[in-house]
Amino acid sequence: MSAEQVSGRGRLIVFSAPSGTGKSTVAKLVMERLGSLEFSVSATTRQMRPGERDGVDYHFLSREEFEKKIAENGFIEHEFFFGNFYGTLLDKTREAIDAGRNLLFDLDVKGALNLKKIFGERALLVFLKPPSMDELARRLQSRQSESAEALKTRLERAEMELSHANQFDFVVVNDDLERTVDLVASEIARFLPQS
Numbered sequence: 001m002s003a004e005q006v007s008g009r010g011r012l013i014v015f016s017a018p019s020g021t022g023k024s025t026v027a028k029l030v031m032e033r034l035g036s037l038e039f040s041v042s043a044t045t046r047q048m049r050p051g052e053r054d055g056v057d058y059h060f061l062s063r064e065e066f067e068k069k070i071a072e073n074g075f076i077e078h079e080f081f082f083g084n085f086y087g088t089l090l091d092k093t094r095e096a097i098d099a100g101r102n103l104l105f106d107l108d109v110k111g112a113l114n115l116k117k118i119f120g121e122r123a124l125l126v127f128l129k130p131p132s133m134d135e136l137a138r139r140l141q142s143r144q145s146e147s148a149e150a151l152k153t154r155l156e157r158a159e160m161e162l163s164h165a166n167q168f169d170f171v172v173v174n175d176d177l178e179r180t181v182d183l184v185a186s187e188i189a190r191f192l193p194q195s
Ligand SMILES: Nc1nc2c(ncn2[C@@H]2O[C@H](COP(=O)(O)OP(=O)(O)O)[C@@H](O)[C@H]2O)c(=O)[nH]1
Pocket: 016, 017, 018, 019, 020, 024, 042, 043, 046, 077, 078, 079, 086, 087, 088, 106, 107, 108, 109, 110, 111, 112
């Protein structure tokens, strides 16, 4: 996969953070604020959570469907963690970028760094940090979407994700939500070409 395969004018904004830090919450508010960003809907094999919609939060695929897409080179990047596959769909991304639309991605650190490798200056990597590990555990618990086991694996992975924060273009501690949204939205507005 190379940038030549996706050659339009659209920019890529990539959010990463340890699971439970507040990526989805911040992403939603930043998109409302800026109006010119479209959410990149990834594919996954994980179970749909209550309130999630197929094709909106994720494209929910069976393991067989996901593996078939890998074999067809249907992903720009994909990863396997927490017992499931997650991946960025090539066709949908290419269509948006070619049309000059700006996409916002919610990816793990490896996926984010892969997109930076491919897209270079056309991608802005934003990393959100939790105020502390205790607060991260509290947020994950408050969401009530995880079993005790899933919660533990998410917290374990958090250390690895945090160790990559220095490879991101912009790092913010998601303490006060409004402040985070202000800072991130301003940074993205500076990054996007003026229309
Ligand atoms: N590499 C990669 N990671 C993804 C993709 N889609 C989602 N993720 C990441 O997968 C992880 C787990 O996501 P999810 O199961 O929705 O849980 P949550 O982040 O705790 O809400 C998060 O770190 C996401 O950023 C993708 O297409 N590629």
